Amino acid sequence: MEFSSKLLENAVYEMSQLPGVGKRTALRLVLHLLKQPASQTGRLTHALNTLREEIKFCRNCHNISDLSLCEICSNPKRDNGLICVVEDIRDVMAIENTSQYNGLYHVLGGKISPMEGIGPQDLTIRSLVEKVKSGEVRELIFAMSSTMEGDTTNFYIYRQIQDEGVKTSTIARGIAVGDELEYADEITLGRSILHRIPFETSLKAD
Amino acid sequence: MEFSSKLLENAVYEMSQLPGVGKRTALRLVLHLLKQPASQTGRLTHALNTLREEIKFCRNCHNISDLSLCEICSNPKRDNGLICVVEDIRDVMAIENTSQYNGLYHVLGGKISPMEGIGPQDLTIRSLVEKVKSGEVRELIFAMSSTMEGDTTNFYIYRQIQDEGVKTSTIARGIAVGDELEYADEITLGRSILHRIPFETSLKAD
Numbered sequence: 521m522e523f524s525s526k527l528l529e530n531a532v533y534e535m536s537q538l539p540g541v542g543k544r545t546a547l548r549l550v551l552h553l554l555k556q557p558a559s560q561t562g563r564l565t566h567a568l569n570t571l572r573e574e575i576k577f578c579r580n581c582h583n584i585s586d587l588s589l590c591e592i593c594s595n596p597k598r599d600n601g602l603i604c605v606v607e608d609i610r611d612v613m614a615i616e617n618t619s620q621y622n623g624l625y626h627v628l629g630g631k632i633s634p635m636e637g638i639g640p641q642d643l644t645i646r647s648l649v650e651k652v653k654s655g656e657v658r659e660l661i662f663a664m665s666s667t668m669e670g671d672t673t674n675f676y677i678y679r680q681i682q683d684e685g686v687k688t689s690t691i692a693r694g695i696a697v698g699d700e701l702e703y704a705d706e707i708t709l710g711r712s713i714l715h716r717i718p719f720e721t722s723l724k725a726d
Numbered sequence: 727m728e729f730s731s732k733l734l735e736n737a738v739y740e741m742s743q744l745p746g747v748g749k750r751t752a753l754r755l756v757l758h759l760l761k762q763p764a765s766q767t768g769r770l771t772h773a774l775n776t777l778r779e780e781i782k783f784c785r786n787c788h789n790i791s792d793l794s795l796c797e798i799c800s801n802p803k804r805d806n807g808l809i810c811v812v813e814d815i816r817d818v819m820a821i822e823n824t825s826q827y828n829g830l831y832h833v834l835g836g837k838i839s840p841m842e843g844i845g846p847q848d849l850t851i852r853s854l855v856e857k858v859k860s861g862e863v864r865e866l867i868f869a870m871s872s873t874m875e876g877d878t879t880n881f882y883i884y885r886q887i888q889d890e891g892v893k894t895s896t897i898a899r900g901i902a903v904g905d906e907l908e909y910a911d912e913i914t915l916g917r918s919i920l921h922r923i924p925f926e927t928s929l930k931a932d
Contacts, residue, residue: 521819522819522822522823523819524784524789524790524791524792524796524797524798524815524818524819525781525782525790525791525792526792527773527776527777527780527781527792528777528781528790528815530773530776530777531773531774531776531777533773534769534770534773534774535770535773535774537766537770538755538758538759538770539754539755539758540751540754541755545746547816548745548746548816549744549745549747550774550777551814551815551816552744552745553744553774553778554777554778554781554790555836558778558779560743561774561775561778562775562778563740564740564741564743564744564771564774565770565771565774565775567733567736567737567739567740567741568737568740568741568756568759568767568770568771569767569768569771570733570736570737571733571734571736571737571756571760572759572760572764572767572768573764574733575731575733575734575760576731578730583730584730584731584734584760585730585731586730586731586732586733590730591730592730608757609730609734609757610753610754610757612730613727613728613729613730616728617728630761
């Protein structure tokens, strides 16, 4: 792409560094900002800068939070013996949305991925292990995505806490509610049969 | 979406004001920036702010330019009697990429669209008409997208300059090179027959 302006070229380049944003999309977004009042660009850049500079993570669960202890961790009504291990804040938001979970979270900040150069020391695994060893935890629920990286991360954590006498579980894998069986992949369908649940139990859901 | 942080919520909101960026995408982009070094966010916001504050438009063709007269308009080798009327800078870039055009451009900055509240006074039509009336222009090529808004804009300009003795043309509409006839829409195919060109002429292209 040949630009008639270095300023424009630079803005498009920086915008295209965002994931999933190609040069064309970046140009469209930047031209949109140019058509809007300057205040919109001001608000966007101010919001991003403020977030990046003042970002805080909950000292207990490592979730993004404006307070040093997040609202979930500081809620006395939540069960602090139950900890759900997730990858990032989006998983916390998704599980909170279900209104089915009353425990706390532990946000790892990613998963072990040698391909992307992410090792255990880049995640908040040590603080999770310490939490378990302190004896406060009754059960750990692994809720990582079921990929090789997710399984590796689960297993890495499991090995470090297996002798602590803490119950461990993973979220159920199965056919999504409303999905047709014939379109399900074999592994998921296989697991859903292997880990079938009593019919009476299924009636009590929701 | 329930956010655990007002700072995060605000950044996601501002990001989602960009066209084609929903709340989920905005969250993904913002979380990506949080995982990268703070310098990346700094470069992005600096580039956007600098562009928005220091943006200049060529005084002749109204294209985005760092100089008061853009490189195309100030190039003595270009034919300044030939003016291609386009909607925005992306069209200039697309036509420049073909290396088939040696005239100048006139960037309108949009097209007349009552639906979006864009009238002739919001575009650079007056300066185009003045340019034509000054007698410098030999031919005007309309290269707007062939939508109702594009046609309206072309016609609005045409009516104001039709008595000035300037040649006017529009870019050819037809079947794209490499496209199958059977998949072409009827209007395009119809126009490509109506405005057919001598076979000898077609041989000389490229």
